[in-house]
Amino acid sequence: MKIGFHFSQTWDWSDEDFEGRGIGGTEGALVSMARELAKHNQVYVYKPTSKPGQFHGVNYVDHSLLNKEENFDVFISISRTPLLPDLNSKVKIHWSMEDSETWVQSWQQTLPYIDSVFTISPFHTEHLMKNYQIPRHMIFETTCGISSDLYKDKIDKVKNQLIYCSVPNRGLALLEHIFFIVSSEIPDVSLIVTSDFTLWGHADPGNSYYREIFSKDPRVRFLGKVPREELIYHQKTSVLHVYPCIVNELCCISSLECQAAGTPTIATKKGALETTVAHGYSGYLIDSNPFENPDFHQEFADCIISLLKNPKKLEQISNQARARSLSEFDYAKLAKEWMNKFKELLG
Structure with missing residues (x-):
């Protein structure tokens, strides 16, 4: 399965920084999940990076290179992905790990093109349903984790x-x-x-x-x-x-x-x-x-x-x-x- 992640609203870090200088919780969750999925799938992470390449089986690509000619089985947007409506993916997901109004409103514009919203706790699920009217049937409740x-x-x-x-x-x-x-x-x-x-x-x-x-x-x-x-x-x-x-x-x-x-x-x-x-x-x-x-x-x-x-x-x-x-x-x-x-x- 070919799986893509997109996370543009972040800073320039690399996979190696997870064990090295340290990264934030959202970034760490992305690294950990991408590494695990890459054990049995092709995984691509599009983000701001000055160090592209493959790390722990995950292909890191600068987010500016994402284009609608790419083909994915599953594409996961973490921050707003303007290309999402036209992106060639069988399934499109938003993995929500932030609750600020600006973040949510930015990806609500592409909500009609999303098949599922992934939340990370029951509280998070209720928060999105109550404050941003995300329908419950669209939500898959998961969590962050540990290695x-x-x-x-x-x-x-x-x-x-x-x-x-x-x-x-x-x-x-x-x-x-x-x-x-x-x-x-x-x-x-x-x-x-x-x-x-x-x-x-x-x-x-x-x-x-x-x-x-x-x-x-x-x-x-x-x-x-x-x-x-x-x-x-x-x-x-x-x-x-x-x-x-x-x-x-x-x-x-x-x-x-x-x-x-x-x-x-x-x-x-x-x-x-x-x-x-x-x-x-x-x-x-x-x-x-x-x-x-x-x-x-x-x-x-x-x-x-x-x-x-x-x-x-x-x-x-x-x-x-x-x-x-x-x-x-x-x-x-x-x-x-x-x-x-x-x-x-x-x-």
Whole structure:
């Protein structure tokens, strides 16, 4: 089967950057799914690139070279593809991984030419149906995932080490007070902070404010963006993924990765986190608004403290989170589900 992807609203990155300098969640999902599909299909990714060629079986081509003379069995648009109405493909799909109004309106113009819209969570599905009137019969609900091979080996945890591994403006500032409360009860607690806006191709990491608020506490290691191998190491050695999220996540890949690493997520109950994290099984969700509830920081901190003080419970949740993520969110499993959907649409 010949499968094409188109993603023009991104920056100049290559397949190698996934393991190297790092890329954003949408880009990482594209790389991972394209690699998996390429094991049994011809896969082409059209995007801005100064490094075209074949990587891990996937053919990367500059998006300016996409033309309507190309023939595909399945073509998947991630950002708006102006050629989509005239493109010669048996099946045309929009894989939605963004929720901003400008993104959605840009591809709604080509909605009449799309056979299916792929969403990445139940929350995402409801969001598109409610706000953009996408009919339910057009939607195929899938998810983002993890590459289980990267997480199959376990390594020793660092006692009381927490990790935050999303971009800074999604809730990192709230951790300042939460960490202070936790450290008052558990003096040897530590926190690793990874990720910044260079993952999205920005020149400015956008984390100077956050570095400043944590700069006086030596127990906080502010690493910013790190290569994937190092990120996975920190995910595996941490005991809890702490994410006081303030945005409506459409999936949250960082939580899926941490769970695969045996590091349960404690987060706010925002957006798709309600399904990405199985409350009480693979982590805990704080159902409270940090900007309206004066006790939010204490509630979040108490959840962390209770687990750190109960090693047996923490180990149980860790094992459950790991098993759930590896079995339900592996890209090999998701690719099979995609292929079944492709065949259904082609049929």
